[in-house]
Amino acid sequence: MRRQQQQTHVLDTQDTEDTQDTEDMEDMEDTQVTQDMEQSEDVLEDWFIESLKTYKDLHVYQLERPTRVIEWTSGKIVHGGFTDGPVRRLRHVPGTRCVVTNDGLSSDLQVWDLGGDDSDVIRRTGSVKGRRSVSEGGSRVAARLSSRPRVLHGAQSGDVQLTELSSGQPLYKLESDSADPVGSLHFVTDAVFVVGCSNGNVHVADTRTSDAPQLSPAPSGESVTWWTDVSAGPSCLDPSSCRIVRLSSSGLTVISDLRNLGGAVSRAQLDVQTRCCNMDDVRVSWAPALDDCIAVSGFSGAVHIYDTSVWRAEPQDVRPLFEHRGHAVSSQSDDGVPVFVTSHVWHPERARTLLSAASDGSVHVWDWVDRSAADG
Structure with a gap:
């Protein structure tokens, strides 16, 4: 009887220790969640303060469900x-x-x-x-x-x-x-x-x-997915001078024109997140009212603007002229799934105004400021 009582006492002690360990783990998880929320709020606050200088206009909308189909028409969002x-x-x-x-x-x-x-x-x-x-x-x-x-x-x-x-x-x-x-x-x-x-x-x-x-x-023999756009802005008054941009899923970007499709006017290597992308995930587009600029989205929760006028014939790593991070930092999603931009489109007349949507249902209309031009 004494041995059984001792064994029972040991089991009860172990149960108590397990319960305490579980409570400690839950407390640690709650602490981590709180820290993550506070960090996210800090990032959002920093971005909001930064946006006062980096945007001329910024409008944020929230749809019930995400969309990848957006278009400008007569000043309305469709x-x-x-x-x-x-x-x-x-x-x-x-x-x-x-x-x-x-x-x-x-x-x-x-x-x-x-x-x-x-x-x-x-x-x-x-x-x-x-x-x-x-x-x-x-x-x-x-x-x-x-x-x-x-x-x-x-x-x-x-x-x-x-x-x-x-x-x-x-x-x-x-x-x-x-x-x-x-x-x-x-x-x-x-x-x-x-x-x-x-x-x-x-x-x-x-x-x-x-x-x-x-x-x-294709500009390269790699087995990758490519996305294409054709310039249609002020630089395309002569059809033969229209430029074609091709973006690969590895980040390689090649620009050519209709006069010499086999050659490359310039190349660049973009720093993109490597993920499994299908044709509907990524978008590259020329700005219709802003020479030499393209927008890229779909690899992450940001839309990147690049100035292709500084690109050279040999591939080089390039940084974006502007990065719209609003969808990622302001996301209200709490399921831990990263937010990705699902679509973007330039305004046909306003040079730096874009419309973008993301996987959390957010839709942003934003007019960005070229800080390099402002600083110059």
């Missing part, structure tokens, strides 16, 4: 919350009150009317038939101001077509033997457009001729 089905692509047709969308499931487009000044009701008015009934990832879309509204769309390089919006009739079909997944579509003029593929290939087509599209292979 996002993909007006349909029961998914919206993976959205493009405003300049000169009209129409937007076209794609659901990411097929190559067909949906056409929507934004309503007049006396109505804010968005109505679906029609559709545009694609060349594929089923398409993984859906179609990319581009639109340009024209007397006859038209859209450029396609999921693969071999099924890109130009379609008249009012009639739904194809005006041009790109003939290509390849079936490269399309990452982006860009008008250079009414007749010339660029197809940027996810493998880095670029096709340049002219609808006025029957010649095969000009092909520019």
Whole structure:
């Protein structure tokens, strides 16, 4: 009996020690959480104070759910919350009150009317038939101001077509033997457009001729994903001088122009976070009203602005001219998942104004200050 009592006493003591250890661990976890919250609040406060000098304007909005579909039109923000089905692509047709969308499931487009000044009701008015009934990832879309509204769309390089919006009739079909997944579509003029593929290939087509599209292979043989944009601002008054920027998932960025697609005007190595990215995660875009500047987002919770005028022919590590960290530092998410920027778009006329969205549902409109110019 004495031995059993002693053993029982030892077990009770151990239980007490385990309970104490558990309470100590919980106290440590609570302390760590408190420290993390205080640190986050300090970072947010520091960024807010800094923002008074680094932004001319800054507006912060919060959506119920995150979006990656944003577009400027007539000074209003349009996002993909007006349909029961998914919206993976959205493009405003300049000169009209129409937007076209794609659901990411097929190559067909949906056409929507934004309503007049006396109505804010968005109505679906029609559709545009694609060349594929089923398409993984859906179609990319581009639109340009024209007397006859038209859209450029396609999921693969071999099924890109130009379609008249009012009639739904194809005006041009790109003939290509390849079936490269399309990452982006860009008008250079009414007749010339660029197809940027996810493998880095670029096709340049002219609808006025029957010649095969000009092909520019990927700048590097690495098996990476590429994103493309074509300049369309003040420097692109002459179509032959339009520049093409290609950004890889490894951070390598190459700029070329339509006069010599095989060569590189300049190269740079961006400091990006290496993560598994698909075509919808990352965006690179030329500023339409600010020469030589590009914006990059999707690798992290920030949008980076780069001045490409200082880049050279040989690759070099470069730092951003400006970094918008607002989504990451002001995030209200408490699940511990890092916030990533899901999309950004430049204002078509205001040189340094951008609209950006993030994975926590935040949407920011910001006009940044070029401190280097201000200090100069």
